[in-house]
Amino acid sequence: MNYQNILEEIQEEIKPFLEEGALADYIPALENVNGNDFAMSIITLNGEEFHIGCSDKNFSIQSISKVFTFTLALQNYGRKLYERVGHEPSGDPFNSLVQLEYENGIPRNPFINAGAIVTTDRLISIYKDNTFHEVLKFIKNASNYNTIGYDEEIFKSELSHGFMNLALINMMKSFKNIDNETNRVIETYFKQCSILMTTKQLAHAMLFLANHGVNPLTNEVLVSESKAKRINSVMLTCGHYDASGDFAYRVGLPGKSGVGGGIVAIVPKKMAICVYSPKLNKQGNSLVGTKALELFTTKTGLSIF
Ligand code: GLN
Numbered sequence: 001m002n003y004q005n006i007l008e009e010i011q012e013e014i015k016p017f018l019e020e021g022a023l024a025d026y027i028p029a030l031e032n033v034n035g036n037d038f039a040m041s042i043i044t045l046n047g048e049e050f051h052i053g054c055s056d057k058n059f060s061i062q063s064i065s066k067v068f069t070f071t072l073a074l075q076n077y078g079r080k081l082y083e084r085v086g087h088e089p090s091g092d093p094f095n096s097l098v099q100l101e102y103e104n105g106i107p108r109n110p111f112i113n114a115g116a117i118v119t120t121d122r123l124i125s126i127y128k129d130n131t132f133h134e135v136l137k138f139i140k141n142a143s144n145y146n147t148i149g150y151d152e153e154i155f156k157s158e159l160s161h162g163f164m165n166l167a168l169i170n171m172m173k174s175f176k177n178i179d180n181e182t183n184r185v186i187e188t189y190f191k192q193c194s195i196l197m198t199t200k201q202l203a204h205a206m207l208f209l210a211n212h213g214v215n216p217l218t219n220e221v222l223v224s225e226s227k228a229k230r231i232n233s234v235m236l237t238c239g240h241y242d243a244s245g246d247f248a249y250r251v252g253l254p255g256k257s258g259v260g261g262g263i264v265a266i267v268p269k270k271m272a273i274c275v276y277s278p279k280l281n282k283q284g285n286s287l288v289g290t291k292a293l294e295l296f297t298t299k300t301g302l303s304i305f
Contacts, residue, residue, distance in 0.1 A: 001300060003042050007052035010295045014038065014277075014288045021279030021287035024259040029157035030060060030278075033261070039276040040292055041199040043207055045216040045269070051200060058196040059276055060154050062258030063094065063111065065192040066119070067206070067235065068139055070110040073119040074227050076126055084122060084177055085115045087234050094241045094259075094284055095164040097171065105175025109238040111256065114168045117178070120189045124180045132191050139195065142215065142222055143205035154194040162190060199262070199274040206264045206272035209235075209254070232266055236304075243283035243290075250294040252303025257285040265293055267302050 018038065024030045039053035073081050090108035092099055100107060100114055107114035120131070127134045140148050158165075169186050172178045178185060197205070208215045213228035223231070235254035240247040247255055253273075255265040261278030263286050273296065277288035297303040 003048075003050040004052075006296065006299050007040055007042070007050055009299065010040065010292050011038065011052050013295055014292050017288050017291050018277070018279070021281055023261075023278055024280055024284065027154065027158045027161055027259070029151070029154040030062075030260060032153075033059065033278045035279050037261075037276065037278060038288060038292075039199040041203040041274050042271050043200075043203040044271045045207065045211055047217050049200070049203075053199075054276070055199045057276075058198055059262055059278065060151060060193070060258070060260035061195050061197050061202065061262055062193045062260040063113075063116070064202065064256050064258040064260075064262050064264055065135070065195055066111050066116040067209075067231065067256050067264070068135060068142070069116060069119045069123060069192060070234070071223055071227075071231055072135065072138055073110070073122045074231065075223055077122060081119070081122060085110050085118045087230070087238070089237045089244050091242050095168065097164070097167055100168065100171055105172045105177040107172075109234060111234060111238045112241060113165055114172060117165065117169050117185060117189050118172065120192065121178045121180050121185045124185060124188060131188050135192055136195065138222075139197075139205055141220075142208060143197070143201045144215075144218065145197075145201045145204065148195065148197055148201065150191055150194045151196050152194075155191050158190045158193065159187065162186070165189070193258075197262075199276050202262060202264050202274040203272045206266060206274070209266045210268055210270060210272050232268065235266065240285050241283055243281070243285055246283075247285070247290060250290065252297050252305045253293065254304075255293065257289070259284050261286045261289065263289040263293060268304060270302065
């Protein structure tokens with residue numbers, strides 16, 4: 001299959017959709033991007049790379065960071081993690097408060113905000129003040145890129161506008177589902193969201209999930225085969241919040257989006273993909289990114305279904 005040709009076709013076919021959608025504006029610093037940017041990267045298990053568009057441009061990974069924190073928390077706690085966070089789809093928006101009260105402060109899954117805040121709290125209980133450093137170290141190691149960092153302006157912007165997240169963490173604290181000090185947890189969570197990466201780096205960082213937990217380029221085991229299976233299944237069922245069903249229907253791959261406009265997707269035993277286009281659909285997922293992945297699985301037949 002000529003993946004480079006397929007990427008070129010996709011770049012042409014998504015052009016009309018670049019007009020649609022809107023940038024995330026509830027975090028003001030996320031609006032400082034070019035709304036028409038588009039990039040897509042594919043890395044196969046044998047290390048072949050295919051890229052189109054601005055694949056070397058940094059963007060804010062936002063909720064894609066939840067894949068890394070879930071992986072680290074699962075590595076450390078195993079099944080015990082599920083005493084604090086579930087693995088069922090929520091059917092609600094990423095920052096919804098409603099379900100959390102009915103369900104006694106236990107978030108439905110680690111890919112909605114409440115769930116990722118809980119996994120960050122779990123990590124702080126182990127790594128203390130080194131938590132952000134450990135998350136970044138995991139990402140650098142998984143991607144094999146040493147220069148990855150976070151954006152201070154986006155971090156500060158979210159810190160001063162993240163009202164829903166403050167509500168979520170305070171509610172969970174009142175249900176005793178947050179052990180550490182709320183400011184410390186929320187700051188670490190926001191810092192993780194403000195990590196900057198390119199589509200090329202993110203596709204590299206996700207390769208272990210396409211290969212039973214082992215980075216195929218370094219042979220390093222990042223997580224057990226069984227845990228890699230679980231992470232992929234939670235990505236498939238929960239990775240796009242209340243649009244997870246729609247993403248599975250249209251794309252048919254485990255995937256995780258972020259409000260920065262990135263989406264990662266896994267083709268099991270074959271490749272990792274990352275697409276970037278910052279304008280979002282109503283559920284807060286990249287509109288063109290979803291379209292590009294839909295075109296990809298339609299053209300290649302590489303959906304898991
Ligand atoms: N930092 C964002 C938030 O907490 C992440 C949300 C997302 O990417 N869906 O609101």
